[in-house]
Amino acid sequence: MxxxxxxxxxxxxxxxxxxxxxxxxxxxxxxxxxxxxxxxxxxxxxxxxxxxxxxxxxxxxxxxxxxxxxxxxxxxxxxxxxxxxxxxxxxxxxxAARLAGDPSLSVRCLGVTGTNGKTTTTYLLQSIAAAAGERAGLIGTTGARIGDRPVETGFTTPEAPELQALLASMRDAGVTVVAIEVSSHALAQHRVDGTRFAAACFTNLSHDHLDYHGTLDAYFEAKARLFVPERCEVAVTNLDDPHGREIARRAAASGIPVVTYARDDVAADVGVADVRYGVTGTDLLVVDRRAGEEVATTLPLVGPVNVWNALAAAATARA
The missing domain is CATH 3.40.1390.10 (MurE/MurF, N-terminal domain)
Known part of the structure; x- marks a missing residue:
């Protein structure tokens, strides 16, 4: 690097x-x-x-x-x-971060972790940031983007030297916000150590990657490493998932501000008041209960799972 x-x-x-x-x-x-x-x-x-x-x-x-x-x-x-x-x-x-000039302190890094939904949520986050006038970047399974320019990375979350070099390149290219997929492997292998996340989002947890982590508990603990004060400024988490509720509890106990979202749990900060599924998209009435605001939007994605992804992106963007 x-x-x-x-x-x-x-x-x-x-x-x-x-x-x-x-x-x-x-x-x-x-x-x-x-x-x-x-x-x-x-x-x-x-x-x-x-x-x-x-x-x-x-x-x-x-x-x-x-x-x-x-x-x-x-x-x-x-x-x-x-x-x-x-x-x-x-x-x-x-x-590696220090050599690169600690780029995550200059670029607003939004991390997304969970078994499912990371890729879609990061793409939605990049789209939201761009629509808000930010120069947005993306790092994840499909590679990376500096603005509209694709960059090959090789891993969902690159190794630490490559990640810091990529963040430094984004900073130098004028990127102000970057959405980053953070895999459990990356957390277990310290690839994001040295990166400061302005917000980190937890989507869900299911029985996957147990060949690497061994048990569901170990898999969850790897994910939970993202939500600690030295790494994350705001924790965003899914109240419809029991592990998401545990993330909320732990983050709050450690003094990290928590923003919750849910499709079903009406206690969440961000949710939906109305959902209408179509053949080519989904109409949503997104509710921010903290601000008392409602926003109608059409998502060019179908299926209930993408409601969670959209809410994850909306909650993280507003965190």
Missing amino acids: EGPAPVLLLDLLDGITPLRLEGDPAVDVRSVESDSRRVQPGACFACIPGLHTDGHAHAPAAVASGAVALLVERPLGLGVVEARVPDVRSVLGPV
């Missing part, structure tokens, strides 16, 4: 604890990479242990390609600066 300018490794690591340094950290870092094949001279290479390969094994190749520093979990002694931490993944995001 290319930063806007070289930054001293010492400054990139400021505040990260516990930390053990081997070598002089007063070295200029020009990029942060977790893939040794992408390393260029001046890079800091993050040695991430994985299920099938260990980044520590690729550190010699990274150094040969010009890496000037390594993020490691064990000493390697390769003649460059080593910053040793207990969990490289949890450090990579904040380091």
Whole structure:
């Protein structure tokens, strides 16, 4: 990931604890990479242990390609600066964000997580932002968009260096709002660490991805990582889903403002007073009970599930 300018490794690591340094950290870092094949001279290479390969094994190749520093979990002694931490993944995001100039502090990031509805909700959010006159971006399953320009990403939520580079590109292109799909894998693997979300939305939870997470409880806990004070300014959640109600409870208990939405639960902040399904679209009367406002709209999508998606987008846009 290319930063806007070289930054001293010492400054990139400021505040990260516990930390053990081997070598002089007063070295200029020009990029942060977790893939040794992408390393260029001046890079800091993050040695991430994985299920099938260990980044520590690729550190010699990274150094040969010009890496000037390594993020490691064990000493390697390769003649460059080593910053040793207990969990490289949890450090990579904040380091990459700092090198990129903390782009999520300049671009309003709206995160969406849940088993279903992430892609549709983020597209609706981008559309709402654009209609409001914002220059809007999108990051998700189908790639990314900087305004109207498509960008390939490879993952629903890119790895931390790529995500921060993408957010920095959006910032530099004048993007003011970006809707981001945040997968459970991304949360479990710390890909969005270092990203500040102006609002984060929970759609729903069902029995999916259990091959990775093992249990429904573990899957939910991965999703819940998005709704903590250091990551999220406002929590938006679905009261029609029991896990959504738990997100609301936890967020409120931690001091995060909560905005709720629901198709069925009339206690929600944002809901519907009338729904009419058609062959080519859905007519909705969206109600913001906090503001005492009603807005009639036609959604060019069909089916009850898209009512939830529309409400998720509306509630997040107004959060």
